[in-house]
Amino acid sequence: MNWDIIEGKWSQFKGEAQVKWGKLTNDDLDVIAGKQEKLVGRLQERYGYNKEKAEQAVEEWQSRLD
Template sequence: MNWDQIEGKWKQLRGKAKEQWGKLTDDELDQMAGKRDQLVGKVQERYGLAKEEAEREVDAWGRRH
């Protein structure tokens, strides 16, 4: 699924994002509304990952959904 589709289906997919990255709050997930760059930034911040690693995780998650 591409990120335009993810943004469009964010309300359905945010639960799966919460399962993957439980440290993200519901408010954060609502605010990012499926925007890839914001999700990468929050994953990087909450989990202490390098930007490249966070991008890989988010992209892999996006491909699965």
């Protein structure tokens, strides 16, 4: 799925993101607001991922939304 679609429908996808990454708070999801780079950054903060691992996790999640 194209990230622009995810961003545009973030309110629908943020619940799925929270299921996938339980350490993300509602406040985190509000701040992310569908922005891919913000999601990557929050995964780095909450899970201690390096940037590459966080980007890979986001890409895998994105591909499963198709």
